Amino acid sequence: MTNFDPPRTGTGMTEGATMLVRFAIVIGGFIALLFLGATAVGFVHAVADGGNTSARDVAIIGGILLAMAGILYAIWRLWPRATPGEAHSSGPGEARTRQRNRTQMLYIGLAAAIGGVIGLATGFFDQGDGNLFGGNWEDLKLPPLLALVLAGLLVGAFIVLPLYGFRMIDDYKREQNFIAFTGGCVSVLAGFPVWAVLHAGGFVPPPHAFGIFAIAYVSMFASFIYARWRL
Amino acid sequence: MKNRLKVLRAERDWSQAELAGRLDVSRQAVNAIETGKHDPSLPLAFRIARLFDMRIEEIFDDEL
Numbered sequence: 001m002t003n004f005d006p007p008r009t010g011t012g013m014t015e016g017a018t019m020l021v022r023f024a025i026v027i028g029g030f031i032a033l034l035f036l037g038a039t040a041v042g043f044v045h046a047v048a049d050g051g052n053t054s055a056r057d058v059a060i061i062g063g064i065l066l067a068m069a070g071i072l073y074a075i076w077r078l079w080p081r082a083t084p085g086e087a088h089s090s091g092p093g094e095a096r097t098r099q100r101n102r103t104q105m106l107y108i109g110l111a112a113a114i115g116g117v118i119g120l121a122t123g124f125f126d127q128g129d130g131n132l133f134g135g136n137w138e139d140l141k142l143p144p145l146l147a148l149v150l151a152g153l154l155v156g157a158f159i160v161l162p163l164y165g166f167r168m169i170d171d172y173k174r175e176q177n178f179i180a181f182t183g184g185c186v187s188v189l190a191g192f193p194v195w196a197v198l199h200a201g202g203f204v205p206p207p208h209a210f211g212i213f214a215i216a217y218v219s220m221f222a223s224f225i226y227a228r229w230r231l
Numbered sequence: 232m233k234n235r236l237k238v239l240r241a242e243r244d245w246s247q248a249e250l251a252g253r254l255d256v257s258r259q260a261v262n263a264i265e266t267g268k269h270d271p272s273l274p275l276a277f278r279i280a281r282l283f284d285m286r287i288e289e290i291f292d293d294e295l
Contacts, residue, residue, distance in 0.1 A: 093245065093252030100257070171272045172260035231268055 018080045021105055028112030029075045033068060035119030040064045042123075056205060063214055070221075078108065107165060114157045118150055176227040183223025184216045191215040234291045237265040239283050254278055 040061060047057045127141040142150070166174060195207045240250050240261075247265075251258040256275065263269035271279065280287045 091245070091249040091252070093249035093254075096252035096255065097248040097258060098252075100252070170256035170260045171275060172263050172269050173257060175269070231263060 017102065021078075021080050024105070024109045025075055025078055028109055028116065029071060031116030031120065032071050032112055035116060035123065036064055036068045036071070038123055039119070040068075054205070056208075056211070059214075060210075063218070066218075078105070103168070107161065107168075111157060111161055114153050114161075118153055118157070121146060121150055172231070176224060176231055179227035179231075180220045180224035183226070184220030187219030188212060188216045191219075232270050232291055232293045233267060234264065236261070236279065236290065239285075239290065240265075253282055 043057075043061060043064070047061075122140065122142065125142055125146055127143070166177065169177070192207055192212055195204060195211070198204045199206050236250075240247070245253075247258045247261045251261045254261070254275065255278075260269065260271075264271055276287050276291060280290060283290065
């Protein structure tokens with residue numbers, strides 16, 4: 001998780017750049033929401049066809065809705081809000097800060113675009129009955145070439161972009177992100193054996209790959225929120 | 232750790248964004264340092280000291 005925050009007051013951008021950012025946010029947000037919405041609807045249909053709803057199904061639907069809420073919150077936070085006379089404030093430091101924010105916006109847009117492409121591609125070209133985030137990804141069938149392309153995009157989105165982002169952010173934000181990554185990591189280290197033991201005791205279904213992924217992601221997000229609140 | 236960053240910034244009539252740009256950090260980092268929520272790294276402390284043409288201990292003090 002890489003924290004790219006917009007300025008809290010004003011955009012620090014020209015009017016044209018502000019419009020461009022708004023346009024990018026609308027497009028990226030629309031694609032992301034469309035993907036998650038389609039995923040949620042498809043999963044609900046699959047669950048309804050199956051007849052019985054398990055706790056895991058409810059958790060997955062809840063997670064998707066939570067992700068959609070997160071996207072809406074991100075749109076609200078990232079939306080440039082200009083105040084009169086502020087766009088052309090001077091100073092070499094403010095110019096560098098504006099450039100820094102523009103670069104960060106670019107990376108946010110790139111990450112959103114990659115996510116949207118992955119979601120739309122898996123949705124449109126899935127040849128089986130699978131769902132990348134629905135738990136039944138074993139049934140997901142994609143053309144081999146597309147699968148390679150998507151794998152490359154996923155590597156970029158989950159490894160290259162975050163690691164490169166770490167080089168761009170300062171100590172303060174790096175500390176927040178370290179806390180977030182640590183939270184996600186220890187949650188998986190503890191989460192899997194705890195889940196397995198609880199399953200052995202008959203309390204929960206067996207550990208599931210997507211469940212472990214979800215634990216990591218949700219824990220990372222929660223840790224990041226905690227770090228933002230505390231630091 | 233307490234510091235005089237906010238006072239020094241105000242003396243020069245700089246915004247947090249201006250100071251952040253001059254230090255090559257985020258505005259949030261400047262805010263966190265000013266409010267004492269975050270202690271800067273040694274390299275950043277040196278950059279701050281050089282920017283204000285002061286010694287580090289003249290800006291940061293753990294006994295203030």
